[in-house]
Amino acid sequence: MGIYGQDWASYQPAQPDTSGISFAFVKVTEGLSYINPVWHTQRDHAKANGLVWGAYHYPHMGNSPQAEADYFLSQVNWQPGDLVVLDWEGYDSANANVPKSTQVAYKEAWLRYVKGRLPHNPVGMYANTDYWRNVDTSGYYGDFLWIATAGRNAGDPGIQAAWLFHQYSDNGVDRDYCHLASTAELRAWALSFQPSPAPAPTPSQETDMPQWITGPVAPGAQPTVVLLPHGSAWNQFNRRLHLGMDQISDKPVKGSVRVALHNGAAWHGIKNVALDAGAGVVDVDITAPDVKLSLQTDAAGVSYSIEVW
Incomplete structure (x- = not known):
């Protein structure tokens, strides 16, 4: 046939x-x-x-x-x-x-x-x-x-x-x-000689999202502004700010960081967080609506980490 x-x-x-x-x-x-x-x-x-x-x-x-x-x-x-x-x-x-x-x-x-x-x-x-x-x-x-x-x-x-x-x-x-x-x-x-179409990109899943955002806080009058993961895809996640100081010295080194959170409408939660290079990190809670935060310090060796889980 x-x-x-x-x-x-x-x-x-x-x-x-x-x-x-x-x-x-x-x-x-x-x-x-x-x-x-x-x-x-x-x-x-x-x-x-x-x-x-x-x-x-x-x-x-x-x-x-x-x-x-x-x-x-x-x-x-x-x-x-x-x-x-x-x-x-x-x-x-x-x-x-x-x-x-x-x-x-x-x-x-x-x-x-x-x-x-x-x-x-x-x-x-x-x-x-x-x-x-x-x-x-x-x-x-x-x-x-x-x-x-x-x-x-x-x-x-x-x-x-x-x-x-x-x-x-x-x-x-x-x-x-x-x-x-x-x-x-x-x-x-x-x-059949035509190339196969490229597979459609897989939509990002929550498990694919970054779990940590880290960086230094530059000392001086100019604050370090960090944009936070936010939006509907992040609603089910918790977020927390960790602050730490890393200096090697014969004497204990201390400092502070001025922290301010912004919820898209206004700054809030403004406070000074004391740090000690000889101690561990200090945690600051981030509320669900927050979209960015400001960090300002005069001390050297300060770093931040934002945990998402």
């Missing part, structure tokens, strides 16, 4: 019949100078009718593969899920005298270069069984192989390589088969 499609060039109408098909490949460019004059209309018609759409380039393999790839890629505003194809064959006058080794090198370079330019779209190769068996030497076809045969049933191209599309007839219009089960499955496969 599989699905059917077609490939179109300027030989086909601008709006071919899409009855019974799931995908369409459209020729966009050839060499470095040709553009299919109706490819835009054919693409829009295919997408409007729910088809998975792909574009292909027919090469002149005596040219630079990078230059031809750039020419091709520049024509299209590529979208997620668009298929990208090199039509690798060379029976025409532009390619007949190009050495087969050069044709192989062209194919390898074109596919790898285009994949580098479009890493999030499937990039593959079309070839008939003659080119696949007698010209190719590496087996490299990018992300997918579209194989063409004559006189074989759809889905039975007669090759061992893993193929995705099979062109089984060129009677009137080139007809193709894909072994995936549905249009939706083919579309999902084409879109």
Whole structure:
């Protein structure tokens, strides 16, 4: 069980019949100078009718593969899920005298270069069984192989390589088969090359919040102002100010800190807190509405810590 499609060039109408098909490949460019004059209309018609759409380039393999790839890629505003194809064959006058080794090198370079330019779209190769068996030497076809045969049933191209599309007839219009089960499955496969969306950032949880805020209290007339964690996320937490003095001296060193709390409307709780370098820390409670505090001292070696728990 599989699905059917077609490939179109300027030989086909601008709006071919899409009855019974799931995908369409459209020729966009050839060499470095040709553009299919109706490819835009054919693409829009295919997408409007729910088809998975792909574009292909027919090469002149005596040219630079990078230059031809750039020419091709520049024509299209590529979208997620668009298929990208090199039509690798060379029976025409532009390619007949190009050495087969050069044709192989062209194919390898074109596919790898285009994949580098479009890493999030499937990039593959079309070839008939003659080119696949007698010209190719590496087996490299990018992300997918579209194989063409004559006189074989759809889905039975007669090759061992893993193929995705099979062109089984060129009677009137080139007809193709894909072994995936549905249009939706083919579309999902084409879109699978897109990068996964970045996970949404995890909202901060209370357990992620800082537990301690510490710093020195600079001596002098200018107070040290500390902004306190506050707001609805902090309502369930307790907060406490610890003050300490750290000086090494033969004589006990003492000092004081003028503490003032601000609740968003006014200063309150203003008091002098005595400190002793030979003793421990002194605690000052912080009330729930408080948003900042002011610390002023003339003593050296004073530090503060705000505990949140």
